[in-house]
Amino acid sequence: MDQARHAKVERVIDDDLTRLIVRGRLDRDSASAVLDWLSAWTPRRGGRVGLDLEGVDSMDSAGVAIVARWLDLARKKKCRPELLGTSPSAQRTLEMFRFRDEAPREVEKQGGQLLESLGDWAIAKCTGTKDFFILLSDILYWSLVGPFVSGRGAPSGELTRQTILLGSMAFGIVSLLAALIGLTMALLSMHQLRQFGANIYVADLVAVAMVREMGPMMTAIIVAGRSGSAIAAELATMEVTEEVDALRAMGFSPVRFLVVPKVYAVTITQPLLTAASICFGILGGMAIATVALGVPPEAYLNRTGEILKFKDLVTGLSKSLVFGWIILVVAANSGLGTRGGAGEVGISTTRSVVLAIFSVIIADCIFSLIFYL
């Protein structure tokens, strides 16, 4: 054994006392081997057992750790372990790390632990919910009243910056994905429609699906992943670096300063992004209709215009608006609710995305029930 080269363990049995003698260097290289020997030689049926460190030339914190560990193990085997002697160098190390031979205090298991933790969990959930509604009312209040109370909002230009961040920069990915979805829908339905010679109806299918469901939904999911996470991370970082506290201490409302510009921005960008996604989805469908089904583009667009009702457009766009707000409120809630250090920022961000997508889908179900039942 390699470790055995600088540490040796010996066992001497005197009457009722088992003496374990360690010699050489008790350090991080030899520690685990020494511990193996020590525990192997500790009597199984209890009794006195002593550890002799007189012959230890040098010892480090790993050595201290195994001495402590051995004491625990010996006690677990119902032995009465004791430290028989230490060399000066071992003594110094033991003292330096404040080694004390004391039986580990068992943490008493309390009776109502399960109930207690259940209670803690419930309280945490309740305060979480309360905080959420406070935040929500704050956001509502400042979004509606803010423009009429001067001087305390975010610096001018913030709205533009946020609009660009939430809108223009998401435009590319939203339109690309929408076009691909339109394309896919057309492809999927192509064969069936062709069987009935109902090629032109591909326009109906794509248009209605994009306007009612896919447009608002896909846009919301992309915005939740892209902008919602960014907002949550930004706010969480500001919270843990005390910037939010600083704003509060100066007299600013953090909600008004940080969240409200984003509310306005999302109110502008979300319907626009959704409209773009609908257009690109329809174009994607048109591409397949033209190439694979031989429907001329003009016929496709005419058909689309005929089939789309004003009501569909309005519901689609208002849905998207609500989705945008949901994403924002969820992101603000998890961002501003962050406590602790940098690690929490990541957790908040993840939670924000998951919760936002979940809430958007729930809201979509509710909308479908209301509008189309």
Add this chain to the structure above:
Amino acid sequence: MDALLQMEDVALGYGEKPVLADVNFTIRPGQLVVITGTSGCGKSTLLKGAVGLLKPLAGTVRLLGRDLSILDETGLMEVRSRVGLLFQGGALLNSMTVAENVALPLQLHSKLPAGAKKKLVQMKLAMVGLEHTWSMSPSELSGGMRKRVALARAMILDPDILFCDEPSAGLDPVTAAALDRLLLDLRNDLNVTLMVVTHELPSIETIADRMIMVADGNVVFDGTLDEARHSTLTSVQSFLQRKAARSDGAGMSVLERFDAGGEVGS
């Protein structure tokens, strides 16, 4: 008004368990009070409680003579405009330039014309020796520079009382001494009352009129530096003599060994 800050039986903490309990003290105008204590004992918590960022779990906090918990919006704004706060990490907003950060409180509490505001910002930045960082982003500054910018921001409204959380931590001795000088000047020339959290002994010796020491969830000492030197409390003595406190007599800690210059076992 005779007391700028008054704490009566205040308990402060996060969640339900208090970090500090039974805090009682009063700060009068013109004092420079140092809050000190070991790391993690609750100094920052005390500061947050004093300015109302943390609601007391018990007791009342009166800032500028007003009870923060029952103050209405206008009253709160008025108090905020007369209180400066320097956070431990600076807490500058990264989305704005240094100048915009410093000017932030003006946006809310000042009706000066824009040109005058700009001059004011220049003055305060010059005060901390950082005029050249005017249009930089806080992320381009070093930790110490950020803190000085934050001090400029805290001072922009000439507050009655200024709270500083470890202003000189992370600064070199020369800059730290200059900062101490600055704090003294603020007190002497502008009659600003200061509550400064620090554990730099030299700095405490230069600036403190009064020292409040926090330990074990309580204020354990409150008095002048002279009184502190004659105090019999072990926590005060070991702090002044830069020693780690002995714990139940079981061998010396690593810290003590280093302190005593003793040899540490190999």
